[in-house]
Amino acid sequence: MKDAFGTPQSLLVLGGTSEIALATARRLVARRTRTVWLAGRPSPALEEAAVQLRSLGADVHTVAFDALDSASHEVALGKVFAEGDIDMVLLAFGILGDQSRDESEPLSAVRVAQTNYTGAVSAGLICAKALQGQGHGSLVVLSSVAGERARRANFIYGSSKAGLDAFAQGLGDALHGTGVHVMVVRPGFVRSKMTAGLEEAPMATTPEAVAAAIETGLRRRSETVWVPGALRVVMSALRHVPRPLFRRLPV
Amino acid sequence: MPAETTTSVTSVTGWGRTAPTTSLLVRPRTYEEAATAVRECGERGGIARGLGRAYGDAAQNAGGAVLDMTGLDRIRGIDAVAGVVVCDAGVSLHRLMEVLLPLGWFVPVTPGTRYVTVGGAIGADIHGKNHHVSGSFSRHVQSMDVLIADGTVQTALPGSDLFDATAGGMGLTGVILSATVELHPVETSLMSVDTERATDLDDLMSRLTATDDRYRYSVAWIDLLARGAATGRAVLTRGDHAPLDALPVRARREPLAFRPGRLPAAPAFFPEGLLGRTSVSLFNELWYRRAPKSRTGELQKMSTFFHPLDGVPHWNRVYGRGGFVQYQFVVGYGQEETLRRIVSRISRRGCPSFLAVLKRFGEGDPGWLSFPMPGWTLALDIPANLTGLGAFLDELDEEVTGAGGRVYLAKDSRLRPESLAGMYPKLPAFRALRAELDPTSVFTSDLSRRLSL
Ligand SMILES: Cc1cc2nc3c(=O)[nH]c(=O)nc-3n(C[C@H](O)[C@H](O)[C@H](O)COP(=O)(O)OP(=O)(O)OC[C@H]3O[C@@H](n4cnc5c(N)ncnc54)[C@H](O)[C@@H]3O)c2cc1C
């Protein structure tokens, strides 16, 4: 069960090698999380992540999960929930894609959309249903500022995150009153392996900062969290910039 | 389920308004309906709930059933000669006072609010300002009927395992349906109260130690925001029921009248952040200055003396949406150093905490998970949205366990399961009895899930 500060005792990470997710898991384990499920595509990196969290004192399990294989989600995730209550699900999987290649290879663009959006729809719905049955729990969804307004430079990724974001908000409204809390997290540029080698955007932040914002959001039962927080204001301004101007902005 | 039983899917929290979870709220009106509710509560189990005055998650059960016991509210019989009442578990102490005071009887133990049920009083095995004289509530229970997991009703007598596990057992052994409770005789409904100020914690402890045994009721309110030399400054209020001849002649005509009085409720939406350090410390300052340096034999209403907060319905809303936690611990006599350290840590940290309460406990009580033990108990409220509060309280837990003390489950919403065994040495016996009586954990609460009770 979560405590008075919203800190979970059990955590399920979808996208078990995500740097943001692992920074969050480390932070929560240091507080009080004891059981962690890392769901992801089987790999040495996934097992290594489990070993690291174990060394912090958590009881860690890994489970095979592929966002692209929606048909398998029910069984894979059902197994986890059958083992006991999950206080928090962190939906962290996602791929950035390669905008210029994706524009010329529609199938690789579809892969971005299917991972970030379709995969999240099936996994999100399955988790939501399980949490609802428990009568409690938080579903924390890693969206992105990129979904707030699609930019020329990464609109394929951006549109997939826009879909995910809208889906998660709607799900949150649907679950209102069921005891289940949905929190949409919108980080800006985070220094992780996803962005390695890319030129940093302004207000770049770290996985640790996102983790801290998630912990605070849980305590406040927030519905939306921006990281860094100032992005909320920046984006609400950018949202209203006229198209001809927005197109030419170096963001 | 029979048509009379009302049910609804509801979000539930404790008095601190933290960690809401959703359950099926069932309101039985008869013992049979309660038994049906227990038999049909499903795989996520059920838990009894009284008036929801426990601060944390003790009377909630995510995804399962919560039995609202306030529908079982009959007083079944009163022996006005011997001073014994037989009543349903959903009867509140407020109701008992209303009915019993005119007959010259008072409840044996009352907490800081009269809006608790008899079931909740036994379930948490509550203590009052008279613990050093009278012990906990369940010491005055002659017998109780408990609906256990198999749907049958057992009569539990003091000294039996079921009784000792149920007193303080937080509803996890079964649903208390009714109880026979011994009362305390009074001549009037007024209290005769002595008030004195203590300048710091040591002054306070020595005053309490020296003269507590002269009073039936004793408690001290500490200003935890005072720092430096004033750390732990406090106001002691101690007293007893006023005898008839202490009343002015006019009041002797109706010596047993019970008139608690109420103020308007706190607004439903209280602006958050109003309770900053500055405003709270100002309040504490005024309150300390207002108290007389020393005054004896003042006549006070019972409600003023025992239940000052009950005058403002829903006062728990002043902490805003984030809610609040109450931290109450006890450390044994001889562990004064730990108490001093904790008080100075709290005051150095500047938690915006309204008056905290310090009290000396008497002998421990027989309940396996009963909280009191001979020693010092301190209780304080803190807004839950204070940054770093979780880690800070975990550190205090370590101080408390290190000194052989414990934290009160009825107030708790954040303990970690690993802290528990050291605090409650009879936990293995409690778990064993639960495993025997209730192998499938029919009785389950958010508290029991969180702490693996
Ligand atoms: C302002 C304030 C002051 C307080 N002061 C004190 C104090 O001085 N001393 C003290 O000891 N406590 C104090 N408390 C705590 C309070 O007395 C306890 O939490 C008490 O248990 C609340 O009773 P309730 O009827 O509201 O029960 P709830 O809060 O609804 O339930 C509390 C526990 O009792 C169990 N329970 C309730 N009814 C039954 C039943 N019929 N059968 C089995 N189990 C049942 C529940 O499962 C739960 O575990 C205070 C609380 C407040 C809000």
Ligand SMILES: NC(=O)c1ccc[n+]([C@@H]2O[C@H](COP(=O)([O-])OP(=O)(O)OC[C@H]3O[C@@H](n4cnc5c(N)ncnc54)[C@H](OP(=O)(O)O)[C@@H]3O)[C@@H](O)[C@H]2O)c1
């Ligand atoms: N980094 C940023 O700047 C940034 C900004 C805003 C939002 N976000 C979002 O935050 C989330 C986490 O990002 P991160 O920075 O932690 O990146 P990361 O370390 O690259 O993590 C991405 C995760 O997604 C997993 N994943 C990818 N495809 C998958 C699939 N088909 N099935 C299962 N898992 C799959 C990866 O697992 P494998 O190990 O199997 O590849 C990896 O665990 C992502 O949703 C991302 O879009 C990131």
